[in-house]
Amino acid sequence: MEAEIKKILKQNELSVTESRSRILEIFLDNKGAMAHCDIEKKFGEKMDRVTVYRTLQTFLSKGIIHTIPTSDSSIQYALCKSDCTEGHHHDDHVHFVCDECGTTVCLDDITTPALKLPKGFKPKQVEVVVSGTCKNCN
Amino acid sequence: MEAEIKKILKQNELSVTESRSRILEIFLDNKGAMAHCDIEKKFGEKMDRVTVYRTLQTFLSKGIIHTIPTSDSSIQYALCKSDCTEGHHHDDHVHFVCDECGTTVCLDDITTPALKLPKGFKPKQVEVVVSGTCKNCN
DNA sequence: CAAACTATGCAACTTTGTTGCAAAGGTTTT
């Protein structure tokens, strides 16, 4: 586990620090998506809020994590699949938000469908977020 | 126009006030989606921030407007089609966000596709947000 | 191990969203 974390950070040309390792560990443990505040709560007072913000920013720009659109004002973050590299994401999977337990998961095997758009619109990325009841709450 | 605004408010059992009329007018003018701050800017100091928040909340709960999920922490609001009533929305259309001009539009004629989900997942609503270049920026 | 560089934590601040309450505005009744 620790080796895996180190590997991911080094692959992305990031220095291996305690904060980064611990945040990355949480993402690896917890397969679902997390908002900033979820991460903050996990640490209590052991880590500064600012560090969490900056670490998430760094992970985002390196393509280690990606964001998931939501209808409230929270930003959900989730681990990218291993074949995501800087500037070359594979964010073409469907996301599922459970109305009961509130968790967000990536359905990595369900790819976003092709869509017919009106004339003049050139699509670059398609985001799909399905809400309903998840496997565990059913 | 004024008559139209009055009609919509009365249909939804809302008293016809200046703030509500003016916010609704902006939505009718400006066919695209708007975030809270866009609306605030349009008024300058003529309307209190709190009033904008409360008016949007009211319009949301009555089904006059709906929210559009985003990957940043802003919430986008857009007018519902006229066949939306309280508690019975028709939010099954695709949204398009332009990377160039930043505007968000509802593609009312493109409905969200049916999706095959893994076993145990029960979908209730499907949100689709496409980003790319819009008709005007092409 | 030391020098060079980068990340962290703190403080101060800005922005965004919420709540209670008195005053102003809309609606209804007569």
Next chain:
DNA sequence: AAAACCTTTGCAACAAAGTTGCATAGTTTG
């Protein structure tokens, strides 16, 4: 058309979320 009634608005004060600059602590490289 005015009074009584109810709802909405604006203000103030607050809470939460996010940002920035800078000194200190931690990491990496030679």
